[in-house]
Amino acid sequence: MEAILPQLLLAAWLLPLLSFVLILLAGTRMGKGGRGAGYLATAAIGVSCLLSIIALVGWLVHHPLGGHGGHSEILTGDWYTLAQFESLRFSVGYYVDSLTLGMFVMVTFIAFWIHIYSFGYMHEELDDVRDPLVTAADGGNLIRPGRFHRFYQYLSLFCFSMLGLVVANNLFMVFAFWELVGICSYFLIGFYVERPSATLAGNKAFIVNRVGDFGMIVGLATFLFACGTLHYATPQTASQHHQGLFAIVKEATSEYQGKSNGAPSHEGSSTIPGHGKVGDNSGSAITNKSQKNDKLTPVLLTLAGLALFCGCIGKSAQFPLHVWLPDAMEGPTPVSALIHAATMVAAGVYLVARIYPLLTAEALLVVALVGTVTLFLAATMAVAATDIKRVLAYSTISQLGYMMLGLGVGGWVAGLFHLFTHAFFKALLFLGAGSVIHACGTNEMPSMGGLGRKMPWTAATMLVGCLAISGAGIPLLIGLSGYYSKDAILAQTFLFHRTNPLFGWMFYVALGVAGITAFYMFRLWFLVFWGEPRDEQVAHHVHESPRTMVAALVVLAVLSVISGWSVPGTSWGITSLLEQSRVTPATEMGTLQTVTALRIPEEHASHEPTIHAWVSGLAFLAALLGFAIATLFYAIRWLDPEDVRQQFKGIWELLVHRWYFDQIYEAVFVRNVLRLAAIAAWIDRNIIDWLADHAALAVRGLSQWDDWIDRTFVDGAVNALAAGIYDIGIRLRRWQVGRIRVYIMWIVIGIVALFIIGTIYLGIGANISRG
Amino acid sequence: MLLADILSPITVTHYLVVGVILFVCGIVCLVVKRNIIAMLIGVELILNGANINLVAFSSPSLFPSGRAPLVLDGQVFALFVMILAAAEAAVALAIALQFYSRFGTVDVDQGGQLSG
Numbered sequence: 001m002e003a004i005l006p007q008l009l010l011a012a013w014l015l016p017l018l019s020f021v022l023i024l025l026a027g028t029r030m031g032k033g034g035r036g037a038g039y040l041a042t043a044a045i046g047v048s049c050l051l052s053i054i055a056l057v058g059w060l061v062h063h064p065l066g067g068h069g070g071h072s073e074i075l076t077g078d079w080y081t082l083a084q085f086e087s088l089r090f091s092v093g094y095y096v097d098s099l100t101l102g103m104f105v106m107v108t109f110i111a112f113w114i115h116i117y118s119f120g121y122m123h124e125e126l127d128d129v130r131d132p133l134v135t136a137a138d139g140g141n142l143i144r145p146g147r148f149h150r151f152y153q154y155l156s157l158f159c160f161s162m163l164g165l166v167v168a169n170n171l172f173m174v175f176a177f178w179e180l181v182g183i184c185s186y187f188l189i190g191f192y193v194e195r196p197s198a199t200l201a202g203n204k205a206f207i208v209n210r211v212g213d214f215g216m217i218v219g220l221a222t223f224l225f226a227c228g229t230l231h232y233a234t235p236q237t238a239s240q241h242h243q244g245l246f247a248i249v250k251e252a253t254s255e256y257q258g259k260s261n262g263a264p265s266h267e268g269s270s271t272i273p274g275h276g277k278v279g280d281n282s283g284s285a286i287t288n289k290s291q292k293n294d295k296l297t298p299v300l301l302t303l304a305g306l307a308l309f310c311g312c313i314g315k316s317a318q319f320p321l322h323v324w325l326p327d328a329m330e331g332p333t334p335v336s337a338l339i340h341a342a343t344m345v346a347a348g349v350y351l352v353a354r355i356y357p358l359l360t361a362e363a364l365l366v367v368a369l370v371g372t373v374t375l376f377l378a379a380t381m382a383v384a385a386t387d388i389k390r391v392l393a394y395s396t397i398s399q400l401g402y403m404m405l406g407l408g409v410g411g412w413v414a415g416l417f418h419l420f421t422h423a424f425f426k427a428l429l430f431l432g433a434g435s436v437i438h439a440c441g442t443n444e445m446p447s448m449g450g451l452g453r454k455m456p457w458t459a460a461t462m463l464v465g466c467l468a469i470s471g472a473g474i475p476l477l478i479g480l481s482g483y484y485s486k487d488a489i490l491a492q493t494f495l496f497h498r499t500n501p502l503f504g505w506m507f508y509v510a511l512g513v514a515g516i517t518a519f520y521m522f523r524l525w526f527l528v529f530w531g532e533p534r535d536e537q538v539a540h541h542v543h544e545s546p547r548t549m550v551a552a553l554v555v556l557a558v559l560s561v562i563s564g565w566s567v568p569g570t571s572w573g574i575t576s577l578l579e580q581s582r583v584t585p586a587t588e589m590g591t592l593q594t595v596t597a598l599r600i601p602e603e604h605a606s607h608e609p610t611i612h613a614w615v616s617g618l619a620f621l622a623a624l625l626g627f628a629i630a631t632l633f634y635a636i637r638w639l640d641p642e643d644v645r646q647q648f649k650g651i652w653e654l655l656v657h658r659w660y661f662d663q664i665y666e667a668v669f670v671r672n673v674l675r676l677a678a679i680a681a682w683i684d685r686n687i688i689d690w691l692a693d694h695a696a697l698a699v700r701g702l703s704q705w706d707d708w709i710d711r712t713f714v715d716g717a718v719n720a721l722a723a724g725i726y727d728i729g730i731r732l733r734r735w736q737v738g739r740i741r742v743y744i745m746w747i748v749i750g751i752v753a754l755f756i757i758g759t760i761y762l763g764i765g766a767n768i769s770r771g
Numbered sequence: 772m773l774l775a776d777i778l779s780p781i782t783v784t785h786y787l788v789v790g791v792i793l794f795v796c797g798i799v800c801l802v803v804k805r806n807i808i809a810m811l812i813g814v815e816l817i818l819n820g821a822n823i824n825l826v827a828f829s830s831p832s833l834f835p836s837g838r839a840p841l842v843l844d845g846q847v848f849a850l851f852v853m854i855l856a857a858a859e860a861a862v863a864l865a866i867a868l869q870f871y872s873r874f875g876t877v878d879v880d881q882g883g884q885l886s887g
Contacts, residue, residue: 737883738882738883738884739879739880739883740810740879740882741801741802741803741804741805741810741879741880744798744801744802745802748798748802
């Protein structure tokens with residue numbers, strides 16, 4: 001199994017690429033309107049999913065679940081080496097542990113169902129499409145050819161990129177696929193390219209991500225400089241010279257630990273002069289290592305980790321780069337579900353989890369802080385939003401904040417567990433929203449209402465999704481997936497609160513936002529499905545969605561319920577799967593850490609019943625409160641939202657305008673950048689263009705002059721020569737009479753003349769006459 | 772020219788005179804005749820004039836010793852020229868035949884296509 005596992009993953013990874021290439025080359029010819037492209041892409045991702053599941057099962061056979069980890073087992077190696085500069089190597093390789101396999105299965109599974117769902121949702125694209133949101137030049141709506149195949153083409157490319165990002169064994173490869181998922185996101189946000197809002201949103205997503213990726217590049221460069229490699233792990237075949245990042249960082253931190261303790265540890269001995277170096281037969285290797293370690297100071301390590309985290313902030317839409325995700329909802333809803341909820345935005349969280357051994361306690365604190373701020377801000381924005389997809393987008397940002405918080409406070413498994421459960425229920429919620437939008441033709445919740453009777457399946461599955469994200473469950477007994485994962489994060493945060501009282505407020509914020517989450521989710525559900533239709537025009541043509549869409553909804557709903565559970569009778573579940581590949585953060589005891597006295601609590605401690613039950617109960621109460629308020633406002637209408645809105649007008653305005661982030665960015669960055677661009681354009685147009693134009697004019701003048709010389713002198717000489725020869729020829733032709741007798745006569749005359757001349761002037765004949 | 776001169780023994784000069792006469796006859800024939808066959812005859816005359824020259828110059832009386840060693844250069848040359856003449860006649864007659872079949876005449880003045 002170990003031998004074929006990489007091949008299995010390689011196949012699972014490259015199948016979507018194959019599908020992408022085929023559709024790219026022949027998409028328009030694949031059946032009517034490109035329907036075949038959909039089948040191809042779905043088949044590719046389906047097979048990918050199967051292969052991933054086989055790989056996971058194969059892995060589990062050899063590495064049985066159970067037991068608390070710390071002994072992370074990995075399988076790593078290279079498929080292809082791109083370049084090798086002495087010890088520096090760039091390669092395409094795999095880093096397989098249970099997290100990788102879990103991500104593979106999750107991504108391919110959700111992607112598969114979203115491919116199926118899209119057959120229903122995108123069926124309009126099979127024919128010519130009349131876009132109601134775009135006005136053509138003649139005043140009517142724009143009519144354009146359908147782009148069914150292109151949708152699936154991008155989905156395939158996305159799946160390939162996402163899987164590449166997951167399977168990567170080095171940060172360089174991660175970065176490449178990181179950008180690829182970014183470009184897929186850009187393509188798909190701007191799928192309705194004729195709508196100005198869609199293109200703007202695409203640009204915004206791309207540019208905001210660039211800001212984060214800049215930090216990521218800095219992080220990559222720093223690690224390259226300090227460690228001389230970007231590979232996570234030491235390759236299983238390599239020598240000491242090719243250590244992986246994890247090993248180098250671990251060594252470096254333990255070295256500093258030794259230094260700060262005052263006693264040289266075994267590893268640290270070589271850095272102290274004159275100690276343990278003489279007679280060491282591997283001296284060169286150690287010197288080499290110690291040089292590297294000298295570069296990797298705790299401060300540098302912290303900063304490099306944070307620089308990498310910048311990329312995660314951009315990709316996972318964390319504060320302050322969260323502004324792109326709500327606008328990204330311009331894309332088709334299946335895309336929002338797959339890319340902007342379940343998988344791509346979770347890539348940031350995934351990367352943080354991957355580089356966990358590189359993050360110091362201080363870096364993790366920043367991660368946690370960013371997560372806390374994000375989860376709070378986004379949740380409050382969701383309360384005031386009226387666009388159904390935007391509510392879900394804010395909710396996504398908020399939940400990603402939870403994951404970051406979980407990771408930041410030491411809950412490696414908790415954060416990733418939430419990533420998995422969130423992927424299922426958020427994909428479900430988005431697909432449900434897509435189903436609603438498909439039926440209503442609008443995104444605005446105020447003009448919906450009472451759809452529950454007409455769309456029972458959608459309403460029921462959405463309800464499951466809402467319950468899951470709110471963390472519904474019977475405390476301590478059983479619950480939906482969100483109940484487990486959110487509780488795990490909250491419990492870990494509570495533990496962090498205990499060890500670091502200074503940051504205790506993070507727990508209360510997270511707890512409060514759990515209530516807000518329940519509130520806005522049920523606000524959404526009640527507004528859409530409850531009560532009476534508020535807009536007859538919208539309501540009267542509402543119908544349940546096609547079977548492909550409902551099937552995906554049901555499957556994801558089931559998974560939203562059960563993905564938090566473990567297999568009955570055992571402790572096998574997503575948590576135990578993740579537990580297997582658990583890693584610890586970089587510094588157990590760094591120098592900085594002793595200054596700030598930051599302690600990342602051990603995660604297992606949060607499983608203690610005293611903590612867990614306590615937190616679980618609190619979270620349940622918070623969610624119940626949120627649910628109750630939502631019910632009061634929107635279900636039984638005991639309170640009128642309008643009144644409250646008037647009462648707290650200031651806060652309401654703030655929330656509707658999303659804390660004025662867009663306006664602030666507009667004023668601070670966008671406008672200044674545009675001004676700078678205008679200046680640059682002016683310089684370009686008036687100075688650089690002037691120079692170029694006049695240089696061109698000068699060259700033209702010169703060449704005209706040159707042309708005159710050429711025509712007059714050079715051509716003149718050649719023409720004169722030709723004319724002269726022609727003239728001579730004309731004269732000579734008179735002699736060519738064409739009568740052979742005349743020629744002979746001339747010959748004779750010539751000979752006689754030569755003879756006479758010879759006789760007279762040279763005396764040739766004289767000899768003869770004398771002889 | 773005196774009779775005595777005529778009756779004096781025949782010398783090389785006499786041969787040369789005959790050769791010149793033949794040669795000039797040939798040239799004149801070549802220049803004056805328009806008939807291609809006649810021109811060929813003129814060419815033969817020229818060649819024979821030259822032959823006589825060659826033979827005459829191999830005369831033993833031209834050697835300073837006055838003796839006649841068996842040196843047959845002139846005669847051999849003359850034989851070569853005859854062979855050459857035969858070959859030339861064959862080619863020239865073929866040309867003449869072609870000329871006739873193309874122009875329907877043996878008048879060389881009719882073949883003036885290449886005149887300037």
